[in-house]
Every structure is written in structure tokens, then in C-alpha cells.
Amino acid sequence: MNPFNFDIEQLNQKALDIRRDIITLLVESQSGHSGGPLSCADMAAALYFNILNHNPGNPDDPVRDLNFFSIGHVSPLIYSVLAEAGYFPLRDLLTFRKLNSHLEGHPNCLHTPGIEVSAGSLGQGLSIACGAAYGIKMDGSERSVFCFMGDGEQQEGSIWEAVMFAAHYRLDNLCALIDYNHRQIDGETEKVMNIAPLAEKYWSFGWNVYEIDGHNMGEILGALKACSEFTGKPSVIIGHTVMGKGVSFMEGLAEWHGKPPAPDQGEKALAELGTTFREWSERLRNG
């Protein structure tokens, strides 16, 4: 059971709050990634606030589902989702990347509750998720395993070894989510090293594939629910998204992959998201 079970309206509101958190913590830290965290916000909100069987009060709950963020650089998103869900206080978000904070630039599972695996080196999360899903099947358990990946990350060869493994062992308790924002650190994914046709690649490797608008909450929920009911094959949700989604001057621009907004840009971004730095940082400080 998901502890929140939010409806579509509540999930859209939570995704908006997450985007406000992301900009606020990046303005405060003046260091970190903007683009990917904003493009993943809707799919992550749906997973943590409607689908995932998790227990923020007991992060090591032995019957919980597992979600591995293979894209560790989207840490502003990861920390926001975990804080909003109650794994640690919202005020911790204002310590992101500061000395002695448990919120490091890339997530560390030894320091932060709710992080299932330390990440940052791309291409490893799916292999870890496969091992977990295989072990869970051997235990005869009903737990599900999820793995968030990026589109640029699909260029890592190790992913395709894991994709083969998952199909061979019929890991139908595994659902991968891909943030297909068509941008990566060096520019357009199509120009750096094209990964298309991605759906066809996963199909031909023996996966069950859903291709959706990764900002449409109805489509996201529908695909996640379909994955949990599908048997016999691992599933992947390819979510077409926009890098920097929600902030007009970041949308679709690879230059926002790994930099924070300057304070005046942050204020502009937060105005577009319906708040101010003062108001939202106050909410975080008191949470």
C-alpha cells in the first residue's frame, strides 16, 4: 500500500511543490543540477505519492518496494521527494551541498534515509535493480522494484546487459522509468549519440513497453498501474519530458543540465511556479 494514495489533482499539486523545492534549494546552494530534476518531477511524484509501497517512518521496512534512482545527479528532485514524503525534515533541503549536510551533491545511502543506493556514476542502477528483483523473486515475495534512468544514460553499455538479464529471468516485478527529455550534459541526445528508436529496442530485448507523456499525470499513473499488473516480462515506461519543465527560460535547454539558477533567475522561476524565494524557503525552514 502506498501511504498517500493521492489523486491526480493532489499529485499535480505535489509535483508543483517539488519544483518549488528544487528551485529554492538550488538558489540557496548555488550549486547543483536544475534540468533533469524538473523533468522527472511528475513521474517521481506519481511513484512516491500513489504507487510505491513504502514507509517513510521506517525506511528499512523489510516489506517495502524498492526504487533505485540510477541518475544520482537529479539529487535536488530525490531529496525533495523524500522530504515531502516525510523521510527527513523539509528544512534539511536548505542544507543541500553544504559542509556537514547529509544531502550531498550525489546521494549517499549511508547518510540519507530513503536512498536505496548511492548513485552518480551512470549506468549502474538497472543492474542493481535487476539483482534486487531477482532476489525478491527467489524469496517468493511480492515486493516491486523500480528504477529511474535518464535518456543520455541509455548510452551506457552496462544498461543493455541488465536489459537482457531482466528479460531472460522474466523479472515482471521490475519497472524501469526513463526520463526521455531529449537533452543531456553535452546537448541534444539525438546529436550526442542517438538512442532512438528506444521503445523498439526495449521491445526487441523482450520488455513490455509503455511510451507516454511524462508530464501527464493520468498517463503516468495509468502506465505505472499497468506495469504492476503485467506478468511474464519486465516493464519500462518511456516518459517523454522537457528538460527544465515548468521554468520557461530553462525548458529544452541542455545548458541547464548541471547549473543552478542565480538568485534573480531563481526569483523569476519561483514567480512562474506561483511563489517567491522568501515564501518557499520559509515553508522549508519551518517544515
Ligand SMILES: Cc1ncc(C[n+]2csc(CCOP(=O)(O)OP(=O)(O)O)c2C)c(N)n1
Ligand atoms: C559513468 C558516467 N559517465 C559520465 C557521467 C557524467 N554525466 C553526468 S550526467 C550526464 C548526462 C546524463 O544525461 P541524461 O541521462 O539524459 O540526464 P539529464 O541530462 O536529462 O539530467 C553525464 C554524461 C557520469 N555521471 N557517469
